[in-house]
Amino acid sequence: MSSSDTIEPRQTPAEIQAEIDREQRRFAETLDALEEAARPGNIARRQLGKARERGARLVDEARALVLGGGAVRLESRLVEPEEGTIVVKGDEEVITTYQSRSxxxxxxxxxxxxxxxxxxxxxxxxxxxxxxx
Structure with a gap:
């Protein structure tokens, strides 16, 4: 058998163990993030914040309709979550930009x-x- 016929492993056992350790750490961080996001207090806080934002948006739009010269909505867009984040249903965020007319x-x-x-x-x-x- 010549040296070209032998099959060498792509990774050494130490490299495989290091990769396993990295994946375990990443998995643990993901579980921690899920646990944090699923806490009832955090869910309630997020929902309350969303309700306040929606209420403020409705008040601004009502003010613009009533006064005829208030804030005008320029655009609304959905914000993409950061890479690696876990999005729970209903957690998408809409950013609305307003401009004062006069x-x-x-x-x-x-x-x-x-x-x-x-x-x-x-x-x-x-x-x-x-x-x-």
């Missing part, structure tokens, strides 16, 4: 001031009337 129109400021004055006068009148009784 300042409030003078009519809206006058209307808000008038409503505020009426409410303040009404509260004072109610308090005075209640005190007399």
């Amino acid at each position: 300042q409030l129109p003078p009519e809206a400021i006058i209307l808000a001031a008038g409503v505020g004055t009426v409410v303040a006068v009404g509260a004072v009148a109610w308090a005075v009337r209640r005190k007399r009784k």
